[in-house]
Structure formats: C-alpha cells, structure tokens
Amino acid sequence: MQVLQLPVRFAHVDAAGIVFYPRYFEMLNAAVEQYFADIVGVDFKTMHLDRQIGVPTVHLEADFAAPSRLGDLLSIDLAVEKVGRSSCAVRYAVRCGEETRLRxxxxxxxxxxxxxxxxxxxxxxxxxxxxxxxx
Structure with missing residues (x-):
C-alpha cells in the first residue's frame, strides 16, 4: 500500500545529482512514521512522547534498482508482512511512476x-x- 509520496529535493542528492543512498533510508523512516499515523492511527508524537514507545529498525536490506534524480516524485509503498510479539517484518518499494528505484x-x-x-x-x-x- 502506498503510504507516502515524496519529491526528491536538493538535500537528497549528491554531487552526481542522484539520491545519496542514506537519504533513501530517511525516506523509508518517513514512510514508517506516515504508516503509523495514517494506517495504525497512532502518530509518532503520541507513541514517543506520550506512550514512551518507539519502533526502531533493527534489520534492513536494500536493493537499488535505478537512480532517482532531483525533481522526481517518488511513491513509497510499505507493506507489513508479519507481526510477531514485539517485532514486524516490513517490505518497501520506492517507485517513480512505474519504475522501481529501490526495494x-x-x-x-x-x-x-x-x-x-x-x-x-x-x-x-x-x-x-x-x-x-x-x-
């Protein structure tokens, strides 16, 4: 399910004009934050400040399929595949139009x-x- 659309901004790109790979991880975290707010119904302010719980990423694997450039509009899909007692498995797909940029x-x-x-x-x-x- 698509949880976030995000334009590639100047702060996201490196000297080659493509998204610097750690910025993708920031985008994935933004998608997690949006997922909890919009889908789960508990925003990060409430989770972190009021309820004193967080959802850190403890494992991450990524495949970079194609570069993203300044001005591209990225769609970030986030799907929860499995929910355990205290963890969950998440799958992401970052696309620009129909082209996959990151899995x-x-x-x-x-x-x-x-x-x-x-x-x-x-x-x-x-x-x-x-x-x-x-x-």
Whole structure:
C-alpha cells in the first residue's frame, strides 16, 4: 500500500545529482512514521512522547534498482508482512511512476523508550497492524 509520496529535493542528492543512498533510508523512516499515523492511527508524537514507545529498525536490506534524480516524485509503498510479539517484518518499494528505484525489507521492533528494551506490541497497535498485514 502506498503510504507516502515524496519529491526528491536538493538535500537528497549528491554531487552526481542522484539520491545519496542514506537519504533513501530517511525516506523509508518517513514512510514508517506516515504508516503509523495514517494506517495504525497512532502518530509518532503520541507513541514517543506520550506512550514512551518507539519502533526502531533493527534489520534492513536494500536493493537499488535505478537512480532517482532531483525533481522526481517518488511513491513509497510499505507493506507489513508479519507481526510477531514485539517485532514486524516490513517490505518497501520506492517507485517513480512505474519504475522501481529501490526495494527493501526491514524488521521493526516495538521498544519501551524508558527501559530501552523490546516489549510486546500494545493491543490497539497490534490489532490495527494485523488488519493491514499482507501475505
């Protein structure tokens, strides 16, 4: 499911005029933030500041298929493939029009920010994530 459209900005590109690869990871994180706000219904402010939980990425694999350039409009798809007790498996696709620019997969973990340790997904978050899980 598409969760974010993002134009490639000057700050995203390197001297060659293409997206500098770490910027893609920032974009993927923005997609996670948007997913939790729009799909799960809990924004990062509420999660981090009020509920004291975070969702750090603990594993990430990426394949870069084609370069993105300044001014391109990227669509970032995020699909939750599996929800465990305290983690979830996520698949990303970054496209410009019909062309895939990046494919990635990640593991996110629900974390108690005070104790700095993994915790079970809160029931409300887990229930909404399960509804949106793809096979």
């Amino acid at each position: 990635a997969s990640a593991t996110l973990v629900c974390m108690d920010l005070v104790k700095a340790s993994a915790i079970a997904w809160p029931d409300d978050i887990r229930a909404r994530m399960l509804v949106e899980t793809v096979d």
